[in-house]
Amino acid sequence: MKSIDQLTTIIHSGIDKINWKKEPRGLYDPIDYVLSLGGKRIRPLLTLMACNLFSDNIQPALNTALGIEIFHNFTLLHDDIMDRADVRRGQLTVHKKWNDNTAILSGDVMQIASYQFIAKTPEKYLKQTLDLFSQTAAEICEGQQYDVDFEKRENVTGDEYLEMIRLKTAVLLGCSLKTGAWIGGAGEEDAKNLYDFGINIGLAFQLKDDILDVYGDESTFGKKIGGDILCNKKTYLLIQAIELAKENDASELKNWLSTSDPTSAFSKINAVTSVYNRLGVKAICEDKMQFFYNKGIENLEKVSVSENKKQELRNLAEKLMLRQE
């Protein structure tokens, strides 16, 4: 078994080896830029770890893992245009550094590149990997569309939100694990359990993100605290707060949700956070996160390999839950 650190090194070296220094440079330079910004590389890591549960040779899963990471970065590139986000990982986003058209077109070719890597999946597993990958990719777009739709809706329920983040975030973790398991030679039940592990850890991961966006430490989180509050993002915290708030809290929340004056940003973040505190929605969100985390661990327990082989995946899941960034 390879350690997380060893696998991460393999992934970084795999990404570094891809040649994006191609013509026309206006098309390929932004891809090189986006992939050089770093990131946790969780998805390809999950692919290799899942493969490694069933096979000592993780090499056959490397291209698939890279394809998934390229796809993930493509979604960030296009999402940043749609969200008008200026900064990603402390650097200018592509549409800010270049322009919208470049970001659209480089994103398009990045999506194609992700399929070129997926196509290098060992032929025995190609068709099923391709189908799961495409289904997952479409689900991610669906999740993004629901996210956009929810911005304009007042009455989003907690369950609708969870379904949205399942599509937008969790399915790609599930896909990463399942394809890795297949390539490692896993049986269908083990592959399914790893997929479900990915879904549940993914849901917990996103809920953690929502909490960090309000309660994180700016110096470690890497993003401005309160961004979700400022743009009235229908996170699990806000949905719970809207459901629970009565009288003064309800009217205060309602007032702040209709305020978009940038000069009152600081007051808005403080006031909404205070409402959250009074209603105890952080604990509700943490409970939900813990619930999915536990479900994920149960899925992992069912995978028919020895406990010590699964230890690294358990460590990774725990690290994602305890993270402050």
Added chain:
Amino acid sequence: MKSIDQLTTIIHSGIDKINWKKEPRGLYDPIDYVLSLGGKRIRPLLTLMACNLFSDNIQPALNTALGIEIFHNFTLLHDDIMDRADVRRGQLTVHKKWNDNTAILSGDVMQIASYQFIAKTPEKYLKQTLDLFSQTAAEICEGQQYDVDFEKRENVTGDEYLEMIRLKTAVLLGCSLKTGAWIGGAGEEDAKNLYDFGINIGLAFQLKDDILDVYGDESTFGKKIGGDILCNKKTYLLIQAIELAKENDASELKNWLSTSDPTSAFSKINAVTSVYNRLGVKAICEDKMQFFYNKGIENLEKVSVSENKKQELRNLAEKLMLRQE
């Protein structure tokens, strides 16, 4: 052998059968809209015709053909955002009817859908079809990038232009034919000759488009005449004119190229067309078109099936050259 009309009917019915009435509607409705606008369906037709040269059963090539047509329509959708085009086939473009974000995201899922159809290629030919399709898709993006780059350059050569339209337009015709030939059971040499036939016909097709944009009849062409002139598009006509123009013609052309006042649009189109006429660039462009058309027909002649089987492809190529729309 099936006739062009029979194959076109099969394609239309295949497109109509795809279910885009899925949730979230904001994501899938624009795809339904784009595909319902029609179009000549030349690319899937070429796939089925190439398959039909080698096999009586074109059914195994249908999904691949549909994947290519979906991909082509995806490129139009994203190109229209980048070109700020308001109208396509007489109807509002997606980013005008909805908005930019919708056009970006629906385009993304359309690209994924095209891969889902390509993935239904018979397993024996899946890997090679997938690789050619991805390579072609990337080349189309490269062509689009060169097209954008050329807008800002003064010194584009005729050869650079031809390479740009090879990437942007011709390779997808080549890919359509080659994949169809493979699925029909063609040998590699026949498949290659059909690919080259597609490239050459594609180049001729685009040159015809450039000519129609200046010399076409608005009532049949379906687009405003002179659009390329108005936006200083570096077409083969303009590149030749810049190369050949001397003294008065050169300065007049230069002046008009620096004019973007919309109130002088009519004068600009008339004046630039007059320069074209004086320099005889229409005939130069037609000669080049004929040159590629002839090369294409030579490629087709080398394909090792009986002459009468190739008649429909020859008819189609001729129709594309003689078209007024």
